Amino acid sequence: MHALDxxxxxxxxxxxxxxxxxxxxxxTTPDGTIGMINPLSAQLLMPLATDGNLxxxxxxxxxxxxxxxxxxxxxxxxxxxxxxxHRVQLTAGIPGREDPRFLSVSLVKxxxxxxxxxxxxxxxxxxxxxxxxxxxxxxxxxLTGVSDYALVTLDEVGRIERWNASIGRVTGLRRQEVERxxxxxxxxxxxxPAERIDDRLREADANGWSLEDGWYRRAxxxxxxxxxxxxxxxxxxxxxxxxxxxxxxRRYALIVRxxxxxxxxxxxxxxxxxxxxxxxxxxxxxxxxxxxxxxxRWRRAPRPLxxxxxxxxxxxxxxxxxxxxxxxxxxxxIATTLSGTAREIDxxxxxxxxxxxxxxxxxxxxxxxxxxxRIRAAIAAIAVESNGTLVRxxxxxxxxxxxxxxxxxDALIERADEALYVAKAAGRNRVKVHGACMAPAVG
Numbered sequence: 001m002h003a004l005d006x007x008x009x010x011x012x013x014x015x016x017x018x019x020x021x022x023x024x025x026x027x028t029t030p031d032g033t034i035g036m037i038n039p040l041s042a043q044l045l046m047p048l049a050t051d052g053n054l055x056x057x058x059x060x061x062x063x064x065x066x067x068x069x070x071x072x073x074x075x076x077x078x079x080x081x082x083x084x085x086h087r088v089q090l091t092a093g094i095p096g097r098e099d100p101r102f103l104s105v106s107l108v109k110x111x112x113x114x115x116x117x118x119x120x121x122x123x124x125x126x127x128x129x130x131x132x133x134x135x136x137x138x139x140x141x142x143l144t145g146v147s148d149y150a151l152v153t154l155d156e157v158g159r160i161e162r163w164n165a166s167i168g169r170v171t172g173l174r175r176q177e178v179e180r181x182x183x184x185x186x187x188x189x190x191x192x193p194a195e196r197i198d199d200r201l202r203e204a205d206a207n208g209w210s211l212e213d214g215w216y217r218r219a220x221x222x223x224x225x226x227x228x229x230x231x232x233x234x235x236x237x238x239x240x241x242x243x244x245x246x247x248x249x250r251r252y253a254l255i256v257r258x259x260x261x262x263x264x265x266x267x268x269x270x271x272x273x274x275x276x277x278x279x280x281x282x283x284x285x286x287x288x289x290x291x292x293x294x295x296x297r298w299r300r301a302p303r304p305l306x307x308x309x310x311x312x313x314x315x316x317x318x319x320x321x322x323x324x325x326x327x328x329x330x331x332x333x334i335a336t337t338l339s340g341t342a343r344e345i346d347x348x349x350x351x352x353x354x355x356x357x358x359x360x361x362x363x364x365x366x367x368x369x370x371x372x373x374r375i376r377a378a379i380a381a382i383a384v385e386s387n388g389t390l391v392r393x394x395x396x397x398x399x400x401x402x403x404x405x406x407x408x409x410d411a412l413i414e415r416a417d418e419a420l421y422v423a424k425a426a427g428r429n430r431v432k433v434h435g436a437c438m439a440p441a442v443g
Contacts, residue, residue, distance in 0.1 A: 023040065023118050023119065023120050024037075024038060024040040024041030024042075024043075024044050024045075024117075024118065024119030024120065025037070025038045025040075025041060025116065025117070025118055025119075026038075026041045026045075026057055026116070026117040026119065027114060027115070027116050027117075028056075028057045028058075028114075028115045028116075028117065029113060029114070029115070030072060030073075030112075030113065030115065031056070031058070032056040032057045032058030032059060032069065032072075033055065033056050033057075034054060034055060034056060034057055035114075037054060040119070041117075041119050042054060044103060044119050044121060045057075045060050045061075045119070047090070048060045048061065048063065048064065048090070057117060058072070061088065061105070062352065062353075063352065064088050064089060064090055064103075064284060064352075065086070065088040065105065065284075065352075066352035066353055067276075067277050067278075067283075068083070068086070068105065068107065070277070070278075071083055071086075071107065072107065072109075072115065075109055077109065078109075078111070078112070079108075079109050079110060079111060080108070080109055081106070081107070081108050081109075082107035082108065082109055082115070083105065083106060083107050084106050085104050085105075085106055086104070086105045086106070086107075087102055087103070087104055087105075087122065087126070087285065088102065088103045088104075088105055088285070089101070089102055089103075089284060089285040089288045089289075090102065090103050100123070100126075100288060100289075100292060101121070101123045102121070102122050102123050102125075102126045103119060103120070103121060103122065104119070104120040104121075104122045105117060105118075105119055106118040149166065149170065149255055149256060149257045149258070150164075150166040150167045150169065150170040150171065150255070150256045151164075151166055151253065151254070151255050151256075152164060152166075152167055152178075152183075152253075152254050152256075153233065153251055153252065153253055153254070154183055154201075154230070154251065154252040154253075154254050155249070155250075155251060156201075156249050156250035156251070157182075157197070157198075157201075158182050158183050158184075158197040158198070158200070158201055158252070159180050159181060159182055159183070160178050160179060160180070160181055160182075160183055160185070160254075161179070161180075161251075162179055163175035163178045163179050167256075170218075170224075170256060170258055171186060171216070171217070171218050171219060171256075172218045172219035172220060173185075173186075173218075173219045174219070177219070182194075182197055183197065183254055184196075184197055186216050186217065186226075186256060187214060187215065187216050187217065193345075193361070193362040195297075195301065195303045195361070195362050196345060196361070196362070198301060199297045199300075199301070200212070200230050201230065201250070201252060202297075202300050202301065203230075203297075204230040204231055204232050204252060205232055205250075206300075208231065208232070209229055209230065209231045210229070210230045211227070211228070211229050212227075212228050213225070213226070213227045213228075213259075214226065214228075214344070215344075216228075216256065216258075224258045224260045225258075225259055225260045226256050226257060226258055226259065226260075227256075227257045227259050228254060228255065228256050228257075229254075229255045230252050230253070230254050230255075231252065231253050231255075232250065232251075232252055232253075233251040233252060233253055234249070234250050234251055274286035274289075276335075276349070276350040278328055278331060278332065278350070279331055279332050279334075279335035279350050280332070280335065281335045281338065281339055281348050281349055281350055281356075282347065282348060282349035282350070283349060283350065284349065284350070284351050284352060286347075286349060287347055287349035287351065287357060287359070288409070290347040290359065291347060291359050291409050292409065294347070294359060294361055295402070295408065295409055295412075297361075298402055302402075302404075303361075303362055304362055304363050304364035304365075304367070304401070304402075305359075305360070305361055305362070305363070305401065305402040306359075306360045306363045306364065306365060306367070306368035306399060306400065306401045306402070307357065307358070307359050307360070307368075307399070307400050307401075307402075307412050307413065307416050308357065308358040308359075308360065308368060308371065308372050308375070308397055308398070308399055308416065309355070309356075309357055309397065309398045309399075309400075309413065309416035309417055309419075309420045310334075310338070310355070310356040310357065310358065310375065310395050310396070310397050310420075311354060311355050311356075311395060311396050311397075311420055311424070312330065312331070312334060312354035312355075312393055312394075312395055313393065313394045313395060313396055313424070313428040313429060314393075314428070315327065315330070315353075315354040315393070318330055318391060318393060322386045322387075322389070322391055323386070325386075326384060326386040326391055329384045329386070329391075330384050330391060330393045331350070331354060333379075333382050333384055333393075334356065334379055334393070334395065335348075335350060335356070337375065337378050337379050337382065338356060338358060338375060340378075341371065341374055341375050341378065342358060345361050345362070346358060346359065346360055346361070347359040357413070357416075358371070358375075364401065365399065365401045365433055368399050368401065368433075369399060369431060369433055372397045372399055372431040373431055375395070375397065376394070376395060376397055376429065376430070376431055379393065379394065379395050380392070380394045380395075380429060394428060394429035395429070396420055396423040396424045396428050396429065396430060396431075396432075397420065397423060397430075397431045397432070398415075398416040398417060398418065398419030398420030398421070398422070398423055398431075398432055398433075398434065399416060399419055399431065399432065399433045399434060400412050400413075400415035400416035400419060400433075400434040401434075415434040415435075416434060418434055419432040419433060419434040420432070
């Protein structure tokens with residue numbers, strides 16, 4: 001009898017520990033049904049529960065982390081860690097008003113019928129990591145070898161003031177090709193709007209530097225993976241000022257580093273964090289990071305900014321009729337088509353399930369509608385082979401455009417979602433713009 005009492009006491013102590021633990025703890029079945037949840041987990045997850053009920057962990061997290069369900073389904077070991085510290089972006093945030101929120105999820109398989117999830121709010125950690133990345137990039141730029149960087153000065157609108165030997169060494173470009181040209185001449189000037197050049201300069205004014213990695217070109221048309229940092233050479237500029245105090249002109253230092261040899265290792269780590277596991281395009285977290293930057297730029301200097309929300313039509317029928325492997329192949333084909341249509345400055349991502357998004361900087365509603373129609377037609381023309389059968393799929397697309405009456409990224413997505421709903425109600429395989437003929441067709 002005493003032994004049973006001791007076991008009961010230990011069990012009670014364990015439950016008390018779980019409920020008072022400084023992290024969220026959830027015990028579930030393999031399909032995500034919640035058996036036990038402590039108060040902190042409920043607090044973290046409740047904003048995701050649209051109906052106010054927390055019954056299934058994977059259902060609650062599906063809008064922000066649909067990959068977790070697939071991770072559990074694909075974990076075949078008898079027990080062990082399914083994922084450790086998997087990062088999930090909960091909210092987009094509104095630049096200038098609130099930061100995005102992040103959640104860390106660790107999943108452990110206890111046995112065939114039980115999984116344990118540990119949840120932590122890591123918003124502050126993510127903010128500090130971003131600050132550390134900026135600092136590391138700064139020191140790397142200072143400490144990099146003399147042979148693999150170029151340093152030039154820019155004028156107030158981002159034009160290269162004069163050629164020097166370092167630019168020639170890294171790019172092979174000659175004096176007459178570089179001087180008085182916008183610094184985009186080093187990358188893809190045809191895909192770099194003037195607004196993007198101004199964005200980099202304003203970011204340098206606001207933050208002390210602007211950092212960006214990407215492909216850059218050499219004179220022989222080969223390319224290298226480079227890291228650029230722009231830093232102001234003038235005194236700090238207060239918001240709203242058009243010139244530095246004292247009347248002197250704005251000038252900037254531009255450092256271009258050839259980091260091709262470091263790209264593979266760095267890219268593998270980066271892609272693991274920001275790439276959708278199924279399609280290879282950006283994941284939800286990467287999209288919200290990039291979109292938050294674009295909205296911050298829009299608030300500094302408003303210009304056209306549009307968003308496409310794309311949903312595969314009747315996708316459940318594809319899975320039910322042809323199987324999930326075929327459904328996965330269809331999603332990959334859609335992602336490939338989106339990537340092939342996008343410019344380098346566009347953001348293409350999978351939000352989850354059969355839903356995709358494309359953010360189009362420097363694109364007005366007419367331009368966005370033209371891009372959306374090209375996407376719709378291209379996807380309607382492709383077919384995926386499945387056991388000797390060609391499987392076709394169409395998409396419906398909703399479009400929204402940033403404006404003064406749009407409060408943030410969530411509102412921009414919500415408007416596109418409303419237009420997407422109208423496109424589906426009107427028969428699918430079509431494009432609809434928010435606010436333009438939103439009533440669905442009848443008959």
